[in-house]
Amino acid sequence: VSLRVALLADGGGAPAADLAAALRAAGHDAVVVDASSRATRAADSLLARRGFAVPLAHVPLAARAVAAGAYEVAHAFTPADAAAALLARRRTGRPVVFTPSEPPDRPGLADTRLRVRLWEAAIEGADAVTAADEATRTALWRWFALDVPVLDAAGHERLYRSLLS
Amino acid sequence: VNGHACASVVVASHARALRLRWLLNALEEQTLTEPWEVVVVHDYAPDVAARVIERHPLAEAGRLRHVAIEPGSGSPARQRNVGWRDARSELVAFLDDDCRPDARWLERLVAGARGSGGAVVQGATRPDPLEYGVLAAPHVRTMSIEPVNRYVQTCNVAYPRALLERLGGFDERAVTGEDVDLALRARAGGARIVAAPDAVAYHAIESFSLAGIVRANLKWRYLALLVRNHPELRRELPLRVFWDEDHMWTALAVAGLAGARANRFALALAAPWLRRALSRRGGSPRGVLVAALEAPGQLVRGAGEVAGLAVGSARHRTLVL
Numbered sequence: 109v110s111l112r113v114a115l116l117a118d119g120g121g122a123p124a125a126d127l128a129a130a131l132r133a134a135g136h137d138a139v140v141v142d143a144s145s146r147a148t149r150a151a152d153s154l155l156a157r158r159g160f161a162v163p164l165a166h167v168p169l170a171a172r173a174v175a176a177g178a179y180e181v182a183h184a185f186t187p188a189d190a191a192a193a194l195l196a197r198r199r200t201g202r203p204v205v206f207t208p209s210e211p212p213d214r215p216g217l218a219d220t221r222l223r224v225r226l227w228e229a230a231i232e233g234a235d236a237v238t239a240a241d242e243a244t245r246t247a248l249w250r251w252f253a254l255d256v257p258v259l260d261a262a263g264h265e266r267l268y269r270s271l272l273s
Numbered sequence: 274v275n276g277h278a279c280a281s282v283v284v285a286s287h288a289r290a291l292r293l294r295w296l297l298n299a300l301e302e303q304t305l306t307e308p309w310e311v312v313v314v315h316d317y318a319p320d321v322a323a324r325v326i327e328r329h330p331l332a333e334a335g336r337l338r339h340v341a342i343e344p345g346s347g348s349p350a351r352q353r354n355v356g357w358r359d360a361r362s363e364l365v366a367f368l369d370d371d372c373r374p375d376a377r378w379l380e381r382l383v384a385g386a387r388g389s390g391g392a393v394v395q396g397a398t399r400p401d402p403l404e405y406g407v408l409a410a411p412h413v414r415t416m417s418i419e420p421v422n423r424y425v426q427t428c429n430v431a432y433p434r435a436l437l438e439r440l441g442g443f444d445e446r447a448v449t450g451e452d453v454d455l456a457l458r459a460r461a462g463g464a465r466i467v468a469a470p471d472a473v474a475y476h477a478i479e480s481f482s483l484a485g486i487v488r489a490n491l492k493w494r495y496l497a498l499l500v501r502n503h504p505e506l507r508r509e510l511p512l513r514v515f516w517d518e519d520h521m522w523t524a525l526a527v528a529g530l531a532g533a534r535a536n537r538f539a540l541a542l543a544a545p546w547l548r549r550a551l552s553r554r555g556g557s558p559r560g561v562l563v564a565a566l567e568a569p570g571q572l573v574r575g576a577g578e579v580a581g582l583a584v585g586s587a588r589h590r591t592l593v594l
Contacts, residue, residue: 159409214295220406221480228291253294253324 111268112137114179116170116189118144118163123185123209123240130261139177143170143192161223164188171195181268185209187223190230203271205264206234211247227252235271238264279307280383280431281360285352286315286370292477294325299373301331305380312359313339314352350443350451353427357442363434367427367452371477373401374429378472382431385469392465393436393456395420396429396472403475410480411567412574414489417476420468423509425456429474436464449492450499457503483570487577494585501591515594516582522546523575524594546572 113131117124117140124140131138143166151165170192174182182193183205193204218224231237231252238259239245248254259267282300286293293313300311313326322341331337340355357365364386368374378396385394398418400408407413416428430452440458443451456466481489496516500506507513515521522545529542550568554560579594586592 159406214298215403217295218401218404218407218477221410224291250298251295252291253328255324 110136111265111272112139112178112180113268114139114141114174114177114182114193116141116174116182116184116186116193118142118166118170118186118189121185121209123207124183127183127261127264131265134261134265136265139179141170141173141177143173145169159221161188161220161226164222167192167195175199180272181205183207183264184230184234187226187230190234191226194229194233203235203268204233205236205238205267205271206230207238207240207259207264208244208248209240211241211244212251213247214251217251236267238267277308278310278362280305280309280364280366280379280386281357281362281434282309282311282366282368282379283353283356283360284311284313284368284370285347285349285356286313286317287347287352289370290317290321290325293370294329295373296368296370297326297329297331297337299376300337300379301329302376303374303379304377305383307383309336309379309383310361311337312356313337314342314347314356314359315339316342316344316347318344348445348448348451349427350445350447353451354442354445357432357434357437360434364431365434365437366431367429368474369428369476371479372398372428372474373403373477375473375475378429378474381472382429382469385467385472386431386433389465389467391433391436392467393425393433393459394431394467394469394472395422395425396431396469396474398426398429398474398476400478401475404478407478407480411570412481412483412486413478414481414486415476415478420470421466423506424453425466427452427455428476429472430456432459447498448495450496453506454499454502457506483573486574490574490578491581493578494581494588497582497585497589497591497593500593501589510593514592516578519549519575520579520582520594522549523572524579526572527576527579546575 115124115128115138128138128140148165152162155164156162167188174193174196181203182196184190184193185207186209190206197204237256239248239256242258245256245258248256311331326332326339329337340359366382382394382396397420398416400415400417444454447454511518511521526543526546529539532539550571551561551564554564582594
């Protein structure tokens with residue numbers, strides 16, 4: 109049975125696109141949800157001037173798109189996209205997976221407003237956290253004391269099914 | 274680490290497991306080559322403690338121990354007392370769990386202690402440069418301390434264990450200001466406090482909502498008890514009543530706003546506060562505009578602090594605002 113998966117990627121990130129392609133090749137309905145636009149980027153530039161972690165402006169739009177899309181799983185790759193997926197989960201009840209697109213490091217964990225809270229919300233709120241590679245796995249353990257599996261597309265497919273069972 | 278540690282780092286931690294992890298990572302990078310140890314006293318759930326503390330490389334190297342207390346039963350004073358009494362070294366260094374020590378912090382603090390002849394050694398605490406971006410928020414909390422200051426906060430200080438024993442440790446009746454109380458008692462007992470300005474700890478910069486910062490600052494109402502126990506502190510207070518200048522001008526501004534209905538000239542009392550409030554973001558037009566937009570929230574925050582201290586003053590029967 110094929111799965112319908114939303115892969116949240118502000119600006120169309122490569123990890124989401126790669127995973128989407130692999131899932132589609134396996135016969136699933138994987139959709140890259142990119143809610144960013146010229147308007148959200150303009151809003152983000154204003155937020156950045158007030159010290160906020162950006163991009164943020166697309167979050168409510170991405171949440172609405174995920175909630176409206178009848179997806180079975182929402183998979184996010186940045187803390188902000190995870191916030192959108194968690195917002196959508198309030199309406200849909202569908203599971204959220206978070207896979208950081210880059211290894212977290214100390215300088216980037218708390219450098220702007222809301223950054224730490226977004227990371228904490230993503231790590232604690234997601235139904236599952238995974239790593240795309242060993243470097244990210246190691247970094248998640250070092251900075252969040254979080255032991256996560258490194259998964260490829262097939263591993264993620266199995267994870268989705270276990271979250272839905 | 275056996276009984277020969279040259280220093281014990283004591284950390285009291287509550288509701289900051291993530292920051293504690295980052296602190297432990299920074300401690301792992303210390304350059305001090307002699308044996309030393311870390312004692313963390315916390316109220317975390319067993320699974321959190323296992324992940325964050327027990328499986329940390331410092332613990333696996335035998336350098337980190339932890340003492341768990343019942344959730345909700347701790348206070349900074351009690352946890353630090355538990356920590357230093359459990360420590361194995363004659364030198365006890367205190368760090369807050371929202372700090373990140375520089376890699377040479379402990380090496381320099383220990384060097385300062387060795388040259389001090391049994392004095393208390395205070396290091397420098399500065400806002401974390403990795404988190405400067407958060408300063409753009411209207412309500413932030415951080416620490417900036419150049420030693421030796423009058424309060425000798427425990428976010429970065431080392432006490433000889435013998436002195437802690439002689440003083441009986443921290444006063445566990447104090448909800449806040451227990452570190453100031455300890456330093457004042459140490460001074461009164463003849464202890465010297467020396468500076469180690471190159472032993473630097475970086476303090477987190479955390480942003481709060483207006484309600485959050487007002488709530489967080491309510492704990493300062495217990496400072497009235499500190500001033501009652503140490504009336505000599507009044508010599509340092511503006512007009513011997515206000516905790517700092519900000520509180521003095523805030524109280525005047527609130528009085529001016531309250532009196533404006535009866536006499537509009539009373540608003541002039543708010544002028545000194547307004548001048549300070551408008552300059553807090555620098556003198557550029559944009560900075561003044563941002564400061565003006567933030568001014569109402571700043572007044573509410575300051576008034577909340579003064580009101581909290583007023584409540585504490587009534588409770589402890591001594592006036593500190």
